Amino acid sequence: MADTSRFPGSTMNGGQKLAMKYFTVxxxxxxxxxxxGMLAGLQYLYPDFLFGVLDFSINRMLHLNAMVVWLLFGFIxxxxxxxxxxxGVPVVGLGLANLIFWIFTLAVVAVVLVFLLVQVGAGxxxxxxxxxxxxxxxxxxxxxxxxxxxxxLAFFYNVVATFTKGRFTNIAGxxxxxxxxxxxxxxxxxxxxxxxxxxxxxxxxxxxxxxxxTWEVLVGCLMAYxxxxxxxxxxxxxxxxxxxxxxxxxxxxxxxxxHHYFWIGTPxxxxxxxxxxxALEPIPLVAMVVHAVFDAGHHKMKSVNHPALAWIIxxxxxxxxxxxxxxxxxxxxxxxLYTHGTQWTASHGHLAFFGAYATMVIAFLYIALxxxxxxxxxxxxxxxxxxxxxxxxxxxVGMIGMVMAMxxxxxxxxxxxxxxxxxxxxxxxxxxxxxxxxxxxxWRSICGAVFAAGFVLLAWDLLTIGKKEARPALALQGA
Amino acid sequence: MxxxxxxWWASExxxxxxxxxxxxxxxxxxxxxxxDTVKQITAGSKRVPAYSVINQRIEYKFDxxxxxxxxxxxxxxxxxxxxxxEQEAEALVSHGKMTTQSxxxxxxxxxxxxxxxxxxxxxxxxLDPVWGSKESREEAMVEFLMNPQLVxxxxxxxxxxxxxxxxxxxxxxxxxxxxxxxxxxxxxxxxFKSIDQADAPAAAASxxxxxxxxxxxxxx
Ligand code: HEM
Ligand code: HEM
Ligand SMILES: [Fe+2]
Numbered sequence: 202m203a204d205t206s207r208f209p210g211s212t213m214n215g216g217q218k219l220a221m222k223y224f225t226v227x228x229x230x231x232x233x234x235x236x237x238g239m240l241a242g243l244q245y246l247y248p249d250f251l252f253g254v255l256d257f258s259i260n261r262m263l264h265l266n267a268m269v270v271w272l273l274f275g276f277i278x279x280x281x282x283x284x285x286x287x288x289g290v291p292v293v294g295l296g297l298a299n300l301i302f303w304i305f306t307l308a309v310v311a312v313v314l315v316f317l318l319v320q321v322g323a324g325x326x327x328x329x330x331x332x333x334x335x336x337x338x339x340x341x342x343x344x345x346x347x348x349x350x351x352x353x354l355a356f357f358y359n360v361v362a363t364f365t366k367g368r369f370t371n372i373a374g375x376x377x378x379x380x381x382x383x384x385x386x387x388x389x390x391x392x393x394x395x396x397x398x399x400x401x402x403x404x405x406x407x408x409x410x411x412x413x414x415t416w417e418v419l420v421g422c423l424m425a426y427x428x429x430x431x432x433x434x435x436x437x438x439x440x441x442x443x444x445x446x447x448x449x450x451x452x453x454x455x456x457x458x459x460h461h462y463f464w465i466g467t468p469x470x471x472x473x474x475x476x477x478x479x480a481l482e483p484i485p486l487v488a489m490v491v492h493a494v495f496d497a498g499h500h501k502m503k504s505v506n507h508p509a510l511a512w513i514i515x516x517x518x519x520x521x522x523x524x525x526x527x528x529x530x531x532x533x534x535x536x537x538l539y540t541h542g543t544q545w546t547a548s549h550g551h552l553a554f555f556g557a558y559a560t561m562v563i564a565f566l567y568i569a570l571x572x573x574x575x576x577x578x579x580x581x582x583x584x585x586x587x588x589x590x591x592x593x594x595x596x597x598v599g600m601i602g603m604v605m606a607m608x609x610x611x612x613x614x615x616x617x618x619x620x621x622x623x624x625x626x627x628x629x630x631x632x633x634x635x636x637x638x639x640x641x642x643x644w645r646s647i648c649g650a651v652f653a654a655g656f657v658l659l660a661w662d663l664l665t666i667g668k669k670e671a672r673p674a675l676a677l678q679g680a
Numbered sequence: 681m682x683x684x685x686x687x688w689w690a691s692e693x694x695x696x697x698x699x700x701x702x703x704x705x706x707x708x709x710x711x712x713x714x715x716d717t718v719k720q721i722t723a724g725s726k727r728v729p730a731y732s733v734i735n736q737r738i739e740y741k742f743d744x745x746x747x748x749x750x751x752x753x754x755x756x757x758x759x760x761x762x763x764x765x766e767q768e769a770e771a772l773v774s775h776g777k778m779t780t781q782s783x784x785x786x787x788x789x790x791x792x793x794x795x796x797x798x799x800x801x802x803x804x805x806x807l808d809p810v811w812g813s814k815e816s817r818e819e820a821m822v823e824f825l826m827n828p829q830l831v832x833x834x835x836x837x838x839x840x841x842x843x844x845x846x847x848x849x850x851x852x853x854x855x856x857x858x859x860x861x862x863x864x865x866x867x868x869x870x871x872f873k874s875i876d877q878a879d880a881p882a883a884a885a886s887x888x889x890x891x892x893x894x895x896x897x898x899x900x
Contacts, residue, residue, distance in 0.1 A: 245798070248838040253829070256841045257798045258787035324779030324849045335781025337795055371692070393781075395774035397860055398721040398728050401794055437692060444695035448702045455706035464868035465792045466721050466728050472866075474713070538870055542793035542801060614797075624869030626810045629800035630834035639836075 207575025208673035216281040216292040221573060222302055223278030224566055226309075228660060230271035231559070233313075235653050237264040242649050245642045259320055262333075262340050263313065268554060269338055270309055275562030276419055277356055280376070282569055283426045284360065288367030294359050301355040308348045312341050329393060336404055339390045346391050353384045371440040375447060376422045383415040398466030405461040412553070413482065413524070414454040420520075420561045421446045421489070424513065427564055428493070431510050432500040433677035442492045449485035457482050463534045464541060472534045479532045483525030493517035505675045506571050506579040508589040508666070512564035515593065519556020527552050527604070539619040544641065545611030552604045566663060574667035576674045584669045588662035592655050599652025603645050610641030723770075727864040731769040734759045734855050738862045740807055740874050748867025754877075759855055760818055769859075775849070776856025783843045791860065793868055799840060806854075806861040807874040814877045818854060825850040 213221075241260040244250050251260075284292050292298065315332055322328025329335070330343045341349070357380055364373040390407035394400050425439040459475020462468075493514060497504075504510040527549040531540040540546065567589075571579045583589075614632045622628025632638055688694055724730040729751075737754030758764070764772065780786065786795035789802050800808075810833065811817040824831075826847060828840035845853070 241798075248836065252839070253841050256788075258784045258796070261796055261798070262784060262787050321784060321843055322782040323846075324775055324782050324852065326778070328782035329778065333782060333784055335784050335786060337786050340784065340787070371696070393778070395731070395770065395777045395856075396721070396723045396728065397777065397791060397856075398863055399718070399723075400777075401792060402717065402721060404794075441690065441692045441695055444692060444699045448695060448699040451699070452702040452706055455703070455710055458710065461794075462717070464865045465794070466863045466865060467717050468720050468727065469866060470713075471717075538868060541868060542790040542795070542797065544797060547797060619869065620871065623871035623873050624801050624804070625872060626800045626805070626808045626833070630836065630838075633838070634834065634836045 208577065210674070211572055211576035213572060214285040214291060215295045216284045216298075217569070217572065219292075219295065219298055219302060220278040220282035220569060222299075223274045223281065224569060226306055227271040227274040227278060227562060228566070228663065230267045230274065230309075232656065232660065234264055234267035234271060235649075235656055237261070237267065239646070239649055239653060242642070242646045246639075246646060255317075256320075259316060263316055265338055266312070266316070266340060272416075272554075272558045272562060275558075275565065276416075276423070278569075279423050279562065279565040280356075280360060282565065283423075284363050287370055287372060287426065288363045290363060290367030292359055293362035293366055294355075297355055298359050301352050304348070305352045308345055308352075312345050315342070316340070326393070336390070336400070338408055339404070343391070346387075350384070350387065353380075353387070357381075357384060370436075372422050372425050372443065375418065375443055379415050379418045379422070383411065383419065386410050386415065401465045402462070402467060405458060409458050409461055410455070412557075413457060414451055416558065417450050417454065417485070417520075417524075418447055420516070420557065421450070423561055423565060424489070424493070424516065427509065427513055427568060428496050430568060431504045431506045431513065432496060433505075434496045434500065438496070439492075442488070446485050446488055446492075449488060450482075453478050453481035453484060457532075460532045460534075460537070463537055476533050480529060482532075483521070483529050486521045486525035490517045490521050503675075504580065505677055506567055507581065507583065507586070508579060508593075508662075509564045509567035509571070511589075511593055512560050512567060515597070516557065516560035516564060519552070519560050521556075523549065523552030523554070523556030523604075539615040540611065541619075543611045543614040543619065544607045544638075545615060548604045548607035548611055551600065551607065555600050563659070567666075570663060570666055571674060574670070577667040577670035578672035578674055579667060579670075580675050584667075585662075585665065588658055589666060592659040592662050595651055595655030595658060597655075599648045599650075599655055602648030602651060606641045606644035606648060608641075610638045610645075613637040613641070729753065729859075729862045730766060731773045731859055732764060732766045733862045734769055734773070734858045735763050737877060738806065738858060739877060740804060740861070740872055746867070748870065749872060750864055750867065751862045753862065759858055760851065769855070772852050772855040773859045776852035776854070779845065779849045779853050780856065783845065788840070792863070792865060798838075801869060802857060802860070803863075803865060803869060804861050804872050804874070806858045807872070807877075809873065809875045811875055814875060817875065821854045821857070822847065822850040825853055 237260045240251065240255065241257055241264055244257045244260065281292065281298070319332050322332040332342055333340045334342055334346070360380060361377055364377065386407050389403045392403070421443055425443045428434040428439050429436060456474055457479035459471040460479035462471035462475055494517065497510065497514060502510070531537050531545050531549065567579070571577060613635055617635060618624055618628050618632035622631050719725070721728045733753060735756060735758045737757040739752040739754055740749050741752045742748070743750040756763070780791070785791070785802070788796050788799040790796065791802050793801060793803065811820045825845050827842060829842050832839065
């Protein structure tokens with residue numbers, strides 16, 4: 202373990218120690234996500250690979266559930282990290298919080314083992330309770346759903362009780378309202394219906410209203426805190442920006458939900474409402490870029506923590522391009538009719554989840570590690586800085602490469618399968634067998650390998666950064 | 681701060697109020713729309729037919745007025761030759777739906793265009809020309825679902841694995857797929873060419889023109 206008493210300001214509070222546990226699990230699951238993504242990607246190229254042993258569906262399910270859980274663990278960890286700092290009092294109910302961490306982690310391990318070893322069940326309610334719910338992203342069986350709700354409620358209790366006891370800042374207020382919505386929405390995904398239209402209608406409440414409303418605002422809160430911490434930006438400025446972002450984000454994202462209601466049996470008025478409001482969704486993301494870049498420029502990029510600042514800037518741009526630009530490209534019904542459910546969607550999904558959320562969690566990991574390693578210097582000329590620089594570079598080259606490859610395959614698929622062949626069984630394979638599609642899938646795997654290399658470097662850097670650093674962290678005024 | 685007065689539009693309190701109002705109004709509008717939408721997608725409505733629709737022929741035809749294809753509910757044509765009551769039909773479709781969930785179909789396929797992109801969209805699978813003729817379709821589907829790995833249907837060697845689907849489960853899945861094909865999806869998928877469901881020539885002579893003849897399935 203690190204020597205935690207090296208420089209002033211390096212004493213970790215209880216919430217921060219707990220956060221390190223969440224971060225550790227998060228980074229391990231990030232690795233698992235990449236592993237299963239690579240396997241699923243290879244199955245596009247070599248369909249016999251692991252056929253009947255670890256089928257595409259299982260790899261994909263693990264790829265995505267690992268992603269959702271590591272990001273949630275990263276967010277929860279980040280909130281525990283800032284809780285005492287922000288509220289000015291120790292975390293209320295820390296013992297419970299630690300217990301919940303272990304329950305949560307064990308439940309995740311149990312679910313993963315069932316996914317890997319049991320895989321599928323008979324077509325009855327027992328399977329849905331014990332094995333899989335079979336709904337993309339929220340495949341976790343019902344028992345685990347209930348467990349997740351209990352864990353999140355305990356987490357919520359920690360947050361609310363701590364802020365009400367201590368300082369109740371603007372960030373705290375936004376965060377609490379947002380967590381209520383985030384937890385409440387999960388309930389919309391916890392029921393069974395034979396009606397697939399009804400099923401998907403509510404499923405999108407969870408998925409869309411999470412990633413395009415509540416998660417965005419959560420990340421906005423973390424960003425606000427991150428900017429104060431890494432650059433000493435004035436609180437009033439970040440909190441005003443936070444409200445601007447909330448207004449724009451909820452104002453466009455809530456009714457933007459309609460862009461998923463074009464083709465699932467829902468009425469035609471969603472063409473107009475969904476198309477219009479979702480087309481506005483990039484606006485708050487532009488605001489976030491302006492905010493981060495303006496603040497960084499205003500403080501002349503002078504930051505306590507260079508890697509964290511780099512990832513914060515990456516978040517602003519990644520969110521804008523992945524969610525804003527890539528989302529906008531296919532959000533109008535006239536276009537979405539042909540891109541719906543193709544590699545276009547996968548291209549957007551990757552850039553958005555990575556750009557908006559993975560980046561934010563990684564930025565927080567660096568903020569946390571700086572203190573963990575003894576509040577050491579993480580500015581310019583950092584010892585071994587090549588590692589974090591190459592990691593961020595390779596991860597971005599790999600991700601952008603994958604996203605471009607999928608976009609090209611997606612173009613081909615939307616033309617041939619969707620427009621010309623009319624999405625029949627043979628139309629689907631006419632597109633899948635086309636050289637342009639296959640080339641895209643090759644490049645996806647090659648760039649995936651680059652991404653994986655970047656991850657290895659990132660993990661190595663996280664394990665070592667600042668260990669040999671002999672200088673204390675730069676002190677900020679007004680932080 | 682005297683500046684705060686001048687810059688009311690840059691003040692924290694202005695944006696806090698704006699955020700609260702914008703969120704509240706959007707949410708209320710969404711709730712109203714949700715009430716209406718849920719009504720319109722409840723099984724038994726115009727857009728999402730009752731489960732007993734599996735007793736009838738389902739077609740997907742171009743609608744001149746709406747300018748896209750829409751499902752057309754045709755004459756009686758019970759699934760597996762057995763007419764079901766509403767309750768029996770719902771139980772069967774529900775068993776099929778539950779099977780799709782417990783086997784993670786959506787982690788390879790898309791349903792109504794949502795899901796995964798490793799295998800064909802299943803929205804109109806019931807109407808796919810590969811099933812051959814409308815007489816052999818039901819049994820062909822059951823057989824395929826129970827042993828999908830046996831025959832190669834595409835040139836790139838991708839196959840659906842055997843998911844240990846039992847015969848009752850397979851029949852239920854077929855019911856679910858037939859029912860799903862009847863949902864009004866605003867023209868998605870576009871330009872879909874259905875299996876030939878026309879009646880035998882004698883009967884068809886007087887009937888309305890049927891859907892376009894299906895192209896020969898490109899085997900292998
Ligand atoms: C960080 C925010 C976002 C994330 C993480 C995200 C992620 C995703 C993912 C993973 C999907 C695929 C869902 C599935 O499996 O079916 C999706 C679909 C979609 N997203 Fe986003 N998204 C974000 C923001 C946006 C924005 C801002 C827009 C529009 C401006 C947008 C437009 C769309 C559309 C239209 C689809 C449906 C694609 C289809 O029809 O297949 N997204 N998004
Ligand atoms: C080594 C790197 C990766 C590879 C090879 C990979 C591969 C894949 C594959 C094969 C799929 C299934 C797509 C389909 O259904 O056809 C997928 C889905 C997905 N992956 Fe990845 N992935 C990688 C990394 C990531 C990362 C880092 C993220 C985000 C943080 C991510 C987010 C997603 C999402 C959101 C989907 C669902 C897309 C949708 O449904 O539209 N992946 N990935
Ligand atoms: Fe969305």
